[in-house]
Amino acid sequence: MTNPTITWRRRLIAAPAILALTAVAACSAVDDGDVATGTGVTDDPCPNAVNADNGCIYLGALNDLEGGPFAELGAQIHQGQLAFWRNVNENGGIGGYDIDLGTYTRNTAYSVDEHATQYQDIEPHILALGMSLGTPQTESVLADMDRANLVAIPGSWWSGLHFDDADRGLILESGYSYCTESVIGLDWFSEEYGTPESLMTVGFPGDYGSDAAVGAAAWAEANDVEVLAQVDTAPNAMVQNQDAAVERILSLAPDVVVLATAPAEAAEIVAKSAARGFDGRFIGSVPTWNPRLLETPALGALSALYNHVGPWQGWDGESDAMTAIRESLDGGVPANQGYLFGWIWSYPLKSLLEKAADEGELTRSALRAAIDGLEVDYEGALPNRTFGTTPAIGDFTATISVPDASVELGTRTLVDGVTATTEIDYASPCVQP
Structure with a gap:
């Protein structure tokens, strides 16, 4: 591919007015500037x-x-x-x-x-x-x-x-990243509920679910927590329902499940697991939430057992x-x-x-x-x-929220600015896409 043509354009760039402390006058300066464009x-x-x-x-x-x-x-x-x-x-x-x-x-x-x-x-x-x-x-x-x-x-x-x-x-x-999100979310869980004895992950394989699963596994290794399973699932458009994932959750009974699916699949997994007596918690990756879940029968189970992890501040x-x-x-x-x-x-x-x-x-x-x-x-x-340097895992922050039908967009922030306290090796991608 050839290099784009570069043209030059002269522009007037006005400096902001500077107010004198005596407020008797304001002055501004105008300079010529050349900008090359392509x-x-x-x-x-x-x-x-x-x-x-x-x-x-x-x-x-x-x-x-x-x-x-x-x-x-x-x-x-x-x-x-x-x-x-x-x-x-x-x-x-x-x-x-x-x-x-x-x-x-x-x-x-x-x-x-x-x-x-x-x-x-x-x-x-x-x-x-x-x-x-x-x-x-x-x-x-x-x-x-x-x-x-x-x-x-x-x-x-x-x-x-x-x-x-x-x-x-x-x-x-x-x-x-999805990988570091799992670490931050599990560190928050441990601070809030105590370090779990076991966990499992359920997600769409690839750059999303597998990335989250590798982060969870790295966290578990660093904290001497047992990973019971990495369960790969798929959207319901491909597999009809999430019953297989639910059965694994019920049979293994982990203390916490890291979810990396789409919202409909996450809601189904949480609701079906809760209906059959599961009382562990679900940590949901950022794509697992949609306000439309407020309109579904899963809302009660989500409000009771699920926390959403977001990469930045929420609506509130x-x-x-x-x-x-x-x-x-x-x-x-x-x-x-x-x-x-x-x-x-x-x-x-x-x-x-x-x-x-x-x-x-x-x-x-x-x-x-x-x-x-x-x-x-x-x-x-x-x-x-x-930019220009690889960030350390401690540089990333997350917002933890809970579903709440009484607030706009349906999630209420519990805490923002959450950082990881667990150190993992983060010198290369956790998975390839």
Whole structure:
């Protein structure tokens, strides 16, 4: 692939007014600045531009918006991202440019093949991928992204995204991995209920469930806890029901079960196990919850036996980020937590665009180079992060919540900012996708 054409554009960058202490006058300075631009950046304003005098930065999005297993979540992720970039534009944009995520958004229905097809369609027109949903999907185009110097925001918490050898230094991930999530969740469980004597894991094999299972096994080894089984299951669309997983739980009777499934499967497992007398607890990975579970007969069992682990503050969080998210909805409530995911996932790309613009080059290669040392402010939803070094497990935080039909989005935070107290070897991906 040939290098994108780089053009130069002279921009006026206005410095903020500086108020004198005597309040008798205000002054401002205006400096000339040159910004080199390439593929995905135009002098012309964006469609439906907020700032008519700005140019346009086009981002792409490959998401499950319809027809796939995560369409409900994906649609809300997209709405959260659109709101995030609208907020950026309403505050002046970045380096004299508005950000457009809508023009090159495509539905992948969570299909690896469709993801690759749609990637080829939008790649010639964008500066970066504002969303690439799914680990196998993103992996399917990673070699092409490498050749094109195309950075991306991932819709995934696979552990490999923390390591440049696995993601080629192109992925701007946020928060923990499924692997480290298990460690944090089990450390919280031990603090709250005492160290369990036994545990088991139930999940979808691959970058999600297997990643979570390896983290749980590493935690168990470090804490001398018996792992009774790693039970691989699948969505009900493939296996009809979760009876086999329930039977294993009832026969082995662990103190705690780490769940890494979709919401419907998690609810079925918890409810059927509880109905037959199981009184252990379930620690549910972030994708195991959906507010629609409030409308199901499983709610009683979930409220009694299940805790949800999230990578950042929930809807009831009090950070500046959560305040901004709620304000973006004008008093409304999103259909699910995907809206929060989309907003919070977008912070690293905003920081990257700002850094590249400040350094005078909005091109793909410049963005890729600027990742090293990139400082990201999550406005309190997550601890601030500097890219370029592999984070230690103690750097990750989680929010623990419980289902509660009386609160918006159906989960009430018990504690946020939870960190791991158990050290595990986290120098490479826990599993391959």
